[in-house]
Amino acid sequence: MSDPRAWPGQLRVFADYQRDFTExxxxxxxxxGPCGGVAAYELAAAGKRVVLLExxxxxxxxxxxIDGALSMSRTMREGGLRFTGGYVMPTMxxxxxxxxxxxxxxxxxxxxxxxxxxxxxxxxxxxxRRKDLEPHYDxxxxxxxxxxxxxxxxxxxxxxxxxxxxALGYSSxxxxxxxxxxRGSGECFTGxxxxxxxxxxxSYVPGALRHGARVLTSxxxxxxxxxxxxxxxxxxxxxxxxxxxxxxxxxxDAKAVVLAAGALATPILLxxxxxxxxxxxxxxxxxxxHPGTSVVGVFPxxxxxxxxxxxxxxxxxxxxxxxxxxxxxxxxxxxxxxxPGFGHEFKRHLLDLRHAAVWDAIASCRSSFGRVRERGxxxxxxxxxxFHPDDAAVLGRSxxxxxxxxxxxxxxKILPGVAGLPDELGSxxxxxxxxxxxxxxxxxxxASTHVFGTTRMHADxxxxxxxxxxxxxxxxxxxxxxxxxxxMSPAVNPMFTGMALAHRAARELARRV
Amino acid sequence: MGLxxxxxxxxxxxxxxxxxxxxxxxxxxxxxxxxxxxxAAFVTxxxxxxxxxxxxxxxxxxxAGIPRHLDRYLAAQGSRNRRxxxxxxxxxxxxxxxxxxxxxxxxxxxxxxxxxxxxAVLEAWSRSSLRVRRIVFTxxxxxxxxxxxxxxxVLRATGVAPLAMETxxxxxxxxxxxxxxxxxxxxxxxxxxxxxxxxxxxxxHGPLHPDYAARESRP
Numbered sequence: 001m002s003d004p005r006a007w008p009g010q011l012r013v014f015a016d017y018q019r020d021f022t023e024x025x026x027x028x029x030x031x032x033g034p035c036g037g038v039a040a041y042e043l044a045a046a047g048k049r050v051v052l053l054e055x056x057x058x059x060x061x062x063x064x065x066i067d068g069a070l071s072m073s074r075t076m077r078e079g080g081l082r083f084t085g086g087y088v089m090p091t092m093x094x095x096x097x098x099x100x101x102x103x104x105x106x107x108x109x110x111x112x113x114x115x116x117x118x119x120x121x122x123x124x125x126x127x128x129r130r131k132d133l134e135p136h137y138d139x140x141x142x143x144x145x146x147x148x149x150x151x152x153x154x155x156x157x158x159x160x161x162x163x164x165x166x167a168l169g170y171s172s173x174x175x176x177x178x179x180x181x182x183r184g185s186g187e188c189f190t191g192x193x194x195x196x197x198x199x200x201x202x203s204y205v206p207g208a209l210r211h212g213a214r215v216l217t218s219x220x221x222x223x224x225x226x227x228x229x230x231x232x233x234x235x236x237x238x239x240x241x242x243x244x245x246x247x248x249x250x251x252x253d254a255k256a257v258v259l260a261a262g263a264l265a266t267p268i269l270l271x272x273x274x275x276x277x278x279x280x281x282x283x284x285x286x287x288x289x290h291p292g293t294s295v296v297g298v299f300p301x302x303x304x305x306x307x308x309x310x311x312x313x314x315x316x317x318x319x320x321x322x323x324x325x326x327x328x329x330x331x332x333x334x335x336x337x338x339x340p341g342f343g344h345e346f347k348r349h350l351l352d353l354r355h356a357a358v359w360d361a362i363a364s365c366r367s368s369f370g371r372v373r374e375r376g377x378x379x380x381x382x383x384x385x386x387f388h389p390d391d392a393a394v395l396g397r398s399x400x401x402x403x404x405x406x407x408x409x410x411x412x413k414i415l416p417g418v419a420g421l422p423d424e425l426g427s428x429x430x431x432x433x434x435x436x437x438x439x440x441x442x443x444x445x446x447a448s449t450h451v452f453g454t455t456r457m458h459a460d461x462x463x464x465x466x467x468x469x470x471x472x473x474x475x476x477x478x479x480x481x482x483x484x485x486x487x488m489s490p491a492v493n494p495m496f497t498g499m500a501l502a503h504r505a506a507r508e509l510a511r512r513v
Numbered sequence: 514m515g516l517x518x519x520x521x522x523x524x525x526x527x528x529x530x531x532x533x534x535x536x537x538x539x540x541x542x543x544x545x546x547x548x549x550x551x552x553a554a555f556v557t558x559x560x561x562x563x564x565x566x567x568x569x570x571x572x573x574x575x576x577a578g579i580p581r582h583l584d585r586y587l588a589a590q591g592s593r594n595r596r597x598x599x600x601x602x603x604x605x606x607x608x609x610x611x612x613x614x615x616x617x618x619x620x621x622x623x624x625x626x627x628x629x630x631x632x633a634v635l636e637a638w639s640r641s642s643l644r645v646r647r648i649v650f651t652x653x654x655x656x657x658x659x660x661x662x663x664x665x666x667v668l669r670a671t672g673v674a675p676l677a678m679e680t681x682x683x684x685x686x687x688x689x690x691x692x693x694x695x696x697x698x699x700x701x702x703x704x705x706x707x708x709x710x711x712x713x714x715x716x717x718h719g720p721l722h723p724d725y726a727a728r729e730s731r732p
Contacts, residue, residue, distance in 0.1 A: 001703065005703075333663075442644050
């Protein structure tokens with residue numbers, strides 16, 4: 001094994017910045033999340049001089065905290081307390097080296113063929129069908145060791161989902177994840193203490209450093225610079241971890257600029273840099289989410305949910321209907337918030353946690369859109385989003401399906417978490433109310449971490465921000481490689497598809513720069 | 514004459530309302546970083562209404578250290594979040610001056626209500642037919658639950674305390690210092706990556722994470 005300290009790349013942390021500075025690069029990549037990490041690595045591996053900028057710090061295991069609330073306040077933007085306006089819904093985006101991969105559950109699902117066909121038809125795409133992306137999915141999968149979650153670390157709460165689906169004839173499968181050597185701690189959301197999750201900070205970023213990339217953390221990009229149809233670089237300010245205290249200023253001049261700041265931050269950067277790349281007037285528009293809701297099932301015997309992969313099992317059975325089912329675990333405090341009531345009743349419910357499994361559904365909305373703008377000059381998003389009744393009905397139906405699976409798996413009761421219904425439903429017959437009266441948006445408790453659509457890809461410059469190469473229609477050397485480019489929902493978790501698209505775009509860009 | 518009486522009555526009412534709203538709080542607790550005496554009184558009152566002593570989990574909200582946790586949590590937030598949270602606390606504390614709790618003395622701030630009245634107020638918020646009211650209640654309950662679950666005793670009682678686990682050293686550990694530290698503080702060496710570490714699946718009945726192993730409280 002080589003010594004990483006001898007690698008040609010350079011990593012800087014907050015303590016390294018003493019004064020203002022300027023860097024030169026072939027390509028500057030803004031954002032070190034899954035998509036930016038892939039792009040930076042591929043470009044560096046191709047011999048390009050790469051500067052990767054990340055606003056957050058690198059987290060070491062000593063910086064992880066298992067306390068879910070504290071962890072969220074340290075790893076998430078705005079302390080993990082972001083929410084949409086319009087339909088009020090929490091949404092979380094990470095701020096750390098590796099972006100969301102540090103604190104997500106590592107699910108890697110390939111966008112189904114039927115959905116990529118829809119993308120292609122709707123956005124006049126010529127080479128973004130499943131067969132076109134397959135080599136890029138494969139390359140990322142090989143690099144990250146993406147593989148189905150083994151039974152040995154599923155834990156009972158995941159296997160019960162499998163059993164329930166099987167009893168009802170619904171297909172299900174172990175979730176493929178970028179995890180190697182999982183021990184089943186269920187701690188994906190607070191940072192993997194087992195170092196098994198191949199988050200971008202311990203996979204692609206070190207890979208980029210090995211190939212000579214310069215990785216600047218605590219570097220907040222505030223401006224994209226352009227001259228005519230060309231981006232010339234970016235500038236911004238060094239900010240202290242957590243508090244955001246400003247320090248040195250910086251500028252990076254580059255032959256190409258790659259934005260991978262995420263579907264909320266990238267459009268804000270374009271807007272505040274002079275409304276760039278916006279001939280289509282779609283920068284920041286068509287904001288889309290995968291709203292998710294969960295159901296808790298309580299079983300007669302202890303499930304011991306503290307053991308098992310965080311999200312080890314899934315069902316793609318209902319993708320065409322518009323929802324995906326998953327198992328879920330997280331910091332106990334986050335799950336406790338999901339339990340009903342308060343006082344002694346709440347305490348009794350908390351004792352159910354040991355007997356509980358939590359399963360969730362995410363909806364791939366067709367009619368729910370919003371927009372994002374910068375809140376003042378804060379670089380933070382102000383979002384409005386409307387949950388269309390048709391999409392809410394799809395998610396509402398999933399609650400009944402989850403109830404069915406729970407009772408088929410032997411649950412003695414479920415906690416549907418639907419306003420206006422009893423806190424607990426003790427049998428499938430009682431749960432029938434979920435089928436008869438499908439919960440709507442106002443009755444569901446939703447959250448979402450999957451965001452996309454705000455810099456959508458379209459062959460026509462009037463109908464999209466970037467083209468199929470992910471290059472801005474309006475600028476010759478500015479690329480967007482995050483999930484903002486999705487023209488519509490990928491129907492499954494977006495990370496893997498974002499990385500596959502970034503992989504392709506970076507390889508093509510490497511040949512051009 | 515009539516106007517004078519009206520003015521005096523209005524002044525008296527305003528004074529009464531101000532006293533109800535603002536007077537009679539205990540002095541500031543020097544151990545708290547940002548919570549004001551008013552906020553601390555409210556948090557203590559609502560913590561024990563949400564998590565009363567005894568019952569399925571013996572630890573009460575105040576015993577679990579909810580006020581202390583919330584104080585630290587607020588201190589760690591950005592100014593906007595902190596303002597919003599403080600607004601939430603102030604709103605709940607004084608909402609009963611406009612929408613009284615049940616009983617003869619219901620027109621009091623939350624922290625001055627009886628324990629039974631506090632429970633009734635929370636019940637009304639949690640069961641409201643208005644989504645926005647339920648969201649406000651859920652926000653408050655979330656803040657309290659975060660504090661409650663910081664207590665190792667609570668986590669052990671619920672059976673979901675985290676398990677002990679070794680952390681191997683990987684390439685990245687030789688590159689990244691702890692947050693806030695300089696790179697020359699990295700103590701790992703290349704050979705540390707060779708240190709044998711178990712890769713076996715965890716035992717759900719195995720030892721707990723040291724921070725959560727049995728003892729009464731953390732320092």
